[in-house]
Amino acid sequence: MFRAVLYTQWKWTRAALLVASIALFALPVTSVRQAGHGDQEWEAAEVLLSLSAWAPLYPITAALLGTLVAFVAWSVDHQGEHVYALSLPVPRWHFVLLRWSAGGVLLLLPVVALWIGLLLATATAQVPTGLSAYPNALTLRYLLATFVSYALLFVVGQGGKRLVGYLLVAVGAVIVVSVFDAIMGLGLGPANRIGAWLIGPLGPLRVFDARWLPIDV
Amino acid sequence: MLVDSLARELTRAQATLEAMGRPTAGRHDTLRVGALTVLAPSDRVAIAAAGMEEAWARLTEHLGAAAEALAHDTMEVRLLQPGVPMLAGEHRALAIRNDATAEVIVARIYEIVTDMIFDGRDDSVRVWLRHQVPFAHETQDLASETYRQLATSLSVAAERCYLGDLSWCREALGLVPTENPAQRWYDAGGRRALVSRLHQVRYRTAGWTDHMVEQCTERGSDAACSALLADLPRYVAVPEPLGSVARQQLFVTALARGGAGAIDRLLVADGTLLERLARAAGEPSDSLLAAWRAGVLAAAPPPPVVTPGTRWIALAWIGLLVAVAVSRTRWI
Numbered sequence: 001m002f003r004a005v006l007y008t009q010w011k012w013t014r015a016a017l018l019v020a021s022i023a024l025f026a027l028p029v030t031s032v033r034q035a036g037h038g039d040q041e042w043e044a045a046e047v048l049l050s051l052s053a054w055a056p057l058y059p060i061t062a063a064l065l066g067t068l069v070a071f072v073a074w075s076v077d078h079q080g081e082h083v084y085a086l087s088l089p090v091p092r093w094h095f096v097l098l099r100w101s102a103g104g105v106l107l108l109l110p111v112v113a114l115w116i117g118l119l120l121a122t123a124t125a126q127v128p129t130g131l132s133a134y135p136n137a138l139t140l141r142y143l144l145a146t147f148v149s150y151a152l153l154f155v156v157g158q159g160g161k162r163l164v165g166y167l168l169v170a171v172g173a174v175i176v177v178s179v180f181d182a183i184m185g186l187g188l189g190p191a192n193r194i195g196a197w198l199i200g201p202l203g204p205l206r207v208f209d210a211r212w213l214p215i216d217v
Numbered sequence: 218m219l220v221d222s223l224a225r226e227l228t229r230a231q232a233t234l235e236a237m238g239r240p241t242a243g244r245h246d247t248l249r250v251g252a253l254t255v256l257a258p259s260d261r262v263a264i265a266a267a268g269m270e271e272a273w274a275r276l277t278e279h280l281g282a283a284a285e286a287l288a289h290d291t292m293e294v295r296l297l298q299p300g301v302p303m304l305a306g307e308h309r310a311l312a313i314r315n316d317a318t319a320e321v322i323v324a325r326i327y328e329i330v331t332d333m334i335f336d337g338r339d340d341s342v343r344v345w346l347r348h349q350v351p352f353a354h355e356t357q358d359l360a361s362e363t364y365r366q367l368a369t370s371l372s373v374a375a376e377r378c379y380l381g382d383l384s385w386c387r388e389a390l391g392l393v394p395t396e397n398p399a400q401r402w403y404d405a406g407g408r409r410a411l412v413s414r415l416h417q418v419r420y421r422t423a424g425w426t427d428h429m430v431e432q433c434t435e436r437g438s439d440a441a442c443s444a445l446l447a448d449l450p451r452y453v454a455v456p457e458p459l460g461s462v463a464r465q466q467l468f469v470t471a472l473a474r475g476g477a478g479a480i481d482r483l484l485v486a487d488g489t490l491l492e493r494l495a496r497a498a499g500e501p502s503d504s505l506l507a508a509w510r511a512g513v514l515a516a517a518p519p520p521p522v523v524t525p526g527t528r529w530i531a532l533a534w535i536g537l538l539v540a541v542a543v544s545r546t547r548w549i
Contacts, residue, residue, distance in 0.1 A: 043410050044369035093543045100539060129376050130368030137522040144523065144531040151538035158542055201526070204534040211521045217368045 001090065006102040012072050013106055020065055021113035027057055028114070028135075028214050032121035035215070044128040051213045058212035062142050065110060066149030069103045074157040100154060107146055115139040118214050125215065133215050144207045152204065251277065253326070268322025275323070276330055278477070334480065342468075342483065345391065345490055351465035359466040360516030363459070367513060371407040372458035383506045389458035390467060392491040398455040399446040408442040409433055411456065415449075424448055463513075470509045471498040 010017075031054035035047040077085055077099075085095050115135065122133035156163055178191045199209040244259040248266050251273040257265035331350040335343050343350065351359060367379045370389075377385035387393045388402065395401050399408060412433045416425065425445055432441035446455060471494040472479045483497035495502040523531075 043371055043406070045371070046410070048369060092545075096543050096545075097539075100542060128369075130379055132520065134521055137520070140528075141521075141523050144528065147535050148531050151535045151542075155538050155542050158545060202530060204531075204538075207523065207527055207531045210523075213521060216521050217365065217518055 001088070002098055002101065005098045006105060008076075009069075009073060009099070009102045009106060012076060013069055016068055016072075017106060017109050020061070020068075020110040024061065024110045024114040025117035027054065027061075028117045028121040028138075030054075032125050032214060035125075044130050047128060047131065047215060048213070048217070051215060052211075055212040058138070058142060059145060059208045062145035063149045063208075065107065066146045066151075067153045069107055070150050070153035071157045073099050073103045073154065074160070078160050096158070100151075103150060103154065104147065107150060111139065111143050111146060114142055122214055127215055131215050131217055135214060138212065138214050141207060141210060141212070148204055148207060253330075255326075265322060268326065272323040272326035272330070275327060334484075341490060342493075346464055346468060347461035349461055349465060351469050359462055359469060360513050361518065363463040363466045363513045364517050366459050366463055368517075370458050371410050371456075372402045373404045373407060374402045375458040378458075378510065381510070383503055383510070386506050386510060387491065390464055391457055391459075392489070398457075399443065402455065402458050405437075405439040405442065408439060408446060409437065412442050412445050415453075424450070466513060467494065467505075467509045470512055471495070471505055474498040474500065474505065474508060 031051055034054075035050035085092075088095060090098075118135035118138055122135045125133065127133050156167060159166075174190050174194060177188070181188045181190065197203050198205045200206065245256050246259050246262050248255045248257055248262065248269060250266065250269040253269050253273055253276075255265055255269055328350070335350065367375055367389075370376065372389065374385045374389040378389045388395055399411070403411060412430060416430050416434070425448065429441050429445055432438040433445055434442075449455065471483070475482065475498045479497040479499070482499070483493050486493040486496040488496070491502045491505075495505050498505045498508075500508075
């Protein structure tokens with residue numbers, strides 16, 4: 001049954017996953033190549049500066065990839081009002097695990113593409129003295145970030161429009177309270193506090209809070 | 218319109234001058250902690266006293282007997298309204314915002330006092346430090362920034378210092394005179410990068426021709442790069458391998474290793490700057506440089522690997538969210 005679920009999710013997401021895989025392979029190759037100067041000696045400061053300009057693309061694509069696969073996993077089921085899932089001879093929790101695992105397996109494809117791109121880019125780079133290449137560390141961070149956002153959005157996607165509505169109301173409330181707080185000078189800073197918790201030591205998005213550089217000091 | 222604008226600026230300037238010029242209006246109290254004497258507004262006495270005690274403890278720790286020389290001076294705490302720009306106050310007046318914390322007061326007192334100690338006694342150290350005598354407890358920030366400079370400098374002097382050759386550390390820190398720094402501190406790649414950077418600031422390189430710059434930056438002619446760097450105006454120096462932060466780090470390293478009386482020894486010692494710093498540190502110059510380098514390397518930022526803690530937190534959240542997804546009983 002897992003193969004059937006995996007195959008249907010592959011059909012729904014394959015175009016996006018292939019595009020993402022090619023883009024993620026090209027990201028480190030292009031960024032590292034642009035940081036250097038052909039066969040001339042590379043300058044550490046310029047390498048870091050150049051790579052820093054590309055760095056935000058790693059966490060952004062990780063979040064987008066997780067979001068995309070999570071929402072696609074549920075969108076067809078929501079449209080069909082879960083008739084397909086209810087017709088299967090498995091309990092609900094089992095079906096949810098199948099969906100989650102299938103999405104997880106599919107997410108590995110672009111992550112592996114990124115890993116190969118990073119290995120290729122850093123192996124062919126003239127890393128300046130004082131800097132080191134971190135292809136495996138960046139891949140591991142990317143993998144964890146993708147799966148955290150996937151797991152988070154899987155729960156949201158599973159809840160359908162109702163849960164998305166609740167979340168939007170909550171975000172709107174935080175914005176309104178933040179504006180009120182700023183006008184009145186109360187110093188509550190709700191948005192900052194929530195953001196700090198999300199990337200704090202125990203926050204779910206902690207793995208996103210890092211320097212996303214394939215070559216670093 | 219212009220007249221209105223000028224009138225507004227005049228009013229603002231007058232308000233600023235008012236704030237700077239009549240700081241002692243209102244009731245003031247005199248505080249004495251150690252050799253420090255500070256005149257502070259009555260409503261800021263508590264916070265000024267807390268700052269002074271902390272500052273005095275640090276000053277005696279690092280400056281030793283030199284700090285006692287302050288006994289004849291009185292500093293004045295001047296409070297500025299928020300929004301009033303921090304103009305350079307008179308000598309020995311702490312111009313601080315009236316919402317300043319004790320930590321800010323400590324930093325300002327330390328800054329002024331170290332200035333007072335060097336004033337009229339020794340200018341070579343201050344010149345070498347680019348007139349930025351560091352706050353002794355900023356060592357971690359200084360070391361981190363020095364590491365960044367050492368690891369990313371264009372200069373071969375900095376690179377060799379990074380790799381452990383202390384004689385190049387002396388050069389990179391500006392502790393020994395260097396003839397023809399463009400040739401000594403930089404290799405062909407570094408010279409090309411320097412020309413490229415300097416060329417971006419066109420006013421500095423008005424005498425350079427596009428042809429020569431192209432020969433250097435595009436065609437990689439080291440002869441062209443060297444000629445261009447030799448043709449720099451007298452007021453443009455070849456960039457030093459390491460900035461003033463690295464020097465400040467060596468200064469605070471010497472004081473920290475020398476302990477009590479370190480600055481006294483620095484002020485009275487004869488010899489080159491490095492010999493004086495070594496005297497302050499109470500150890501040979503190579504030991505001081507090695508300690509400086511070790512401190513800088515130890516301050517390297519952590520590599521961008523995923524720490525075990527971050528890894529487990531991420532896995533825990535993934536597990537928790539899967540459990541939430543599985544345990545839901547509603548389909549929508």
